[in-house]
Amino acid sequence: MTDHQTLRPAGEDAHTPDRGERRYSTGFGNEHSGEAVPGTLPVGRNSPQRAPHGLYAEQLSGSAFTEPRARNRRSWLYRIRPSAAHPPFARVDNRGLRSAPFEETVPDPNRLRWDPLPEPAAGTDFVDGLWTLGGNGDARQRSGMAIHLYHANASMTDRVFSDSDGELLIVPERGTIELHTEFGPLTAPPGHVALIPRGVRFRVELAGAGARGYVCENYGAPFELPELGPIGANGLANARDFLAPRAAFDDAERPVEVVNKFCGNLWAATYDHSPLDVVAWHGTHVPYLYDLRRFNVMGTISYDHPDPSVFTVLTSPSDTPGLANADFVVFAPRWLVGEDTFRPPYFHRNVMSEYMGLVEGAYDAKASGFLPGGGSLHNMMSAHGPDRETFDRASGADLVPQKVDDGLAFMFETRWPVTLAGQARSAGHLQQGYDTVWQGLERNFRS
Template identity: 30%
Template sequence: MTNMPPQWERGTTSRQAHVGLPPGTVEEEHGREGFYGPASHLYRLHAPTGWTGVEGPAVHRAYDTGALPPTDDALWPTLIVGNDQVAIGVQRIETGRPEFLRDADGDLCWFVHQGTGTLRTEYGPLAYAPGDYLVVPRGTTFRFEPAAPTHLLGIEAIRSRYQLPDRGLLGRHALFDPAVVEVPEPEAIDEEGEFVVVVKRDGHDTRITYPFHPCDVVGWKGDLAPMRLPVDAIRPVVSPRYHLPPSAHTTWVADGFVVCTFAPRPMETDPEALRLPFFHRNVDYDEVIFYHRGQFFSRAGIGEGFVTFHPTGLHHGPQPQARERDAEAAAGNGSAPRMADEVAVMVDARQPLHPGPEAASMEVDAYVASWVEGTAPRP
């Protein structure tokens, strides 16, 4: 049992966080440990994102990954942002390469944005389609075999592994039943020839050549294997009377970061409850979001396949256009339930993230200005 922490209250506040804000105020959560730790709520007269300019390395950034041309030249994803624990990149494959890959640096989590095909692994094949998570354990031999051009978000857990989060009082079947996770059936290929496996270790590639097909496994058993989780199998936790923080949508955990999934879900119906995210300043985690489909409920002017990067220290929350859109929808629908019709992948990293050398070619101009009243975002 956790002891109740002290709760100080000064000035004009709401009795319940995220509900019944004092008229004329906006709420900001100043919290630690990614919404799990100590926190206070500040009730402000102005949105803390109402700046007229931001300069320096902590500026919010956005990237259009569709600007990366499709190619079969790259073996590994193009880095957008990363650190010593996680590398977040994008890869656009046309027909695929002949080599097989093996990442000896960490687990790989792929999210399929576009395309269909087969993830060929030594454990067996996994068919993939848009909206699929594909988790490839460290040291697994694999290859993408696209049936259609494929656009992937890649999240590498460096020297770590992916696990399911502890769902606490919700129980182990909340969000998704582990039984919906698909693992491969063996499909041994007995074929002679010249087959190359590229092993990435400490960021450098080593090529191994075999006279037989590397996917020659006739059977396997154990609790380590490639996995497929379709996003449509995720059943988000929701509350009609309280806006839940992003941590409620945690899908995968690894050392130094978490992966969360924003999936379609009903929005709050209590007229006093916040429906859009509360303002916060990411004290302990850098935040990256990949937008897969739909209309992201706290953003305007962000297209499918975009990535946003919100470093620690600088406030963020709903943009003015999103707040206006939410107010108009609420006025038009009364108390009827509304849906957050979106699919997005969020990565929260404990250590500071840094843009990769090729990220600038995908960057969206003046994204940080999209919080300025009357300034349209620039997709």
């Protein structure tokens, strides 16, 4: 049994007629359920001879039937029309979207940083506004991940998107987005993340004039909460803070373009109805919303800087325990109290590859140049860490308790090198001379 939470979409009051307050079920990995019309969810069975109210029963499997129960993802949907009722799909322009395997460029050991995406052309929606930075693995082999950004200034009108290649972790940076999914709506303002499972259809509406943010496309095992180990039973991202939508449906009898990402390319078909027509559902393969400021940060209360793994929100495990296909890490507001400790992130070379993004404010390892909406890539074993200004300031700081609450940064981390898409290698917003942030770190040692 789950309880419910209410979240009012950003910029709205309680009397907003279109969206109003959102009601959600709580818990991550739960067996959730919902019905938009009472009596439409079958009781005691999944596929009755005649589903209630003339609906069609349909299972959506996000895992193989025989995967272990703890990792088995599936949902039963009770919809106005079955998903099978559609015309053929045809290839459409991929625009700025790319997919693994990434073979336009060779993996690059250099440290790279980008400014935010430039303004899009008028009428650009979420799908057309997707722009791929790079990734690894192979979407057709269900391994690896891709890093995308989006910049949109129009809602998706009579258009629906789904991704057969992987699940989508969406990180809004500017502008609230309304995600209308087969399971119901999610309202995702900046500071929240939304997780759309593989194959789930959704439409993105903008709550304001524009929206910008980041997307991790996870081809591998679905994201799950990390093990807590010696931390114990509580901490980091608590399962009860994840929100699943309540059932809602679109009973539309009009042409709707359905765009599907399949094996790296976009395909589209025009339906004569909306596929967001699920009236009731139950299962574990469901979308989620999470407020990053509810992350229960763990850190030192004595000395030294803990490894950034303590900031992991979600992880996609690989066949090697502890070595993630992809991790999502957040640097949320927290207190720094370590004694005789260099408090910003330390200098580091890592077997994992790290893409950093910034939702708001500043990152405590970079004094300037790292902008909200921008990002940096430090591929495996590339040396990185605080810039000169940050190092000098932190080395001489008075180590009183310090609250870090003026920024919200995150990281997509992966076990394999991130190979750039050609458009990211030649982008006009790729910063030139990023290496100079470490110039001036002079020799202090004298023998």
